Amino acid sequence: MKTEIRETSSQNTEFLLKEANQAKANALRRTLISEVPSLAIEDVKVYENSSVLFDEILALRLGLIPLKTELNEFKLPEECQCNGEGCSACQTTISLGGEGENILYSSDLQTGEGIEVPIKDIPIVKLVEGQEVILEAKAQLGTGKKHSKWQPVVACSYKTYPIQEISEQCNQCGECVETCPRNVYKIEDNELKTPNQEKCMQCEQCVEECPQNAITITDDKTKYIFTFETDQSLTPKQILQQGTKQIKQKLQEFKQKLNQQT
């Protein structure tokens, strides 16, 4: 498989996966969503909560706040030498405290060294005069398979590479240019061109509207346009490298076990 990177920012990524097939693209998509670990709050000890939110709701809101993750600094609890009981190799402590009248934001979280909250303006709870929150939380690595709070990607998807085939029947009437919701077509020098070929969503509206029946919509099943956003806990590069590494390791393990057992 090969790739062509189209766009990467700290949040959005788009790339073309080439020489692939649907199974390979889907294995990558599923791994990014459910198996690449990230850091999130798991246990919360509430010392004081006189806000309007129940402890459970407060804990859920805390869990969903993205935390910047250095994957080599933490171990998954189930792979840690403490057997998941919790130690400094698999956990970090985060605390939160405040009283009204005030709104507590994600930026108010007191994190340990090296832990950063990338999105600072997430409101956690609004406190009025006399209300108070004091709590201590443990954050640990986990995967999206267990809970979506550990999912580093959002809106992770791909589509096959769309192709608009235009036959010689075309008389450049321009109907398709008008009707296409994605502005795929353009008439230039008396010729129908497809400058926005990749934007096509295969709705086939152009096929229906074309008076000459000149358009066929197909796709190239070896190419996939892949997009995802991150929650900023990991960078797109970290996510993609970790994801491909994990599929590779899993396959290697499978191969090794297969050879051992037969």
Added chain:
Amino acid sequence: MEIDVKKKNKNEMEIELIGEDHTLANLLKEELLSDSRVQIASYNKEHPELSNPVLHVKTKKEDPKEVIDEITEDLIKSYENLNQEFKEINK
């Protein structure tokens, strides 16, 4: 991950992929199906949450283990390549 070879004979094999889900099972199945030596490749996951996928492979005459082994090796190479390519990303 662990596997359990549930059945193996001359041209047929059934392997339970313990603790795995559709990700690996579907990938192996599809790649096996695209190999001309393979007659049947499928997997079954009896319960969506509680059971492991069981991969079933039947070849025309070759040793199924060899075929699975080769295909897995190809897949490892593909994802290794991809991993290398993603090193180029700057963010």
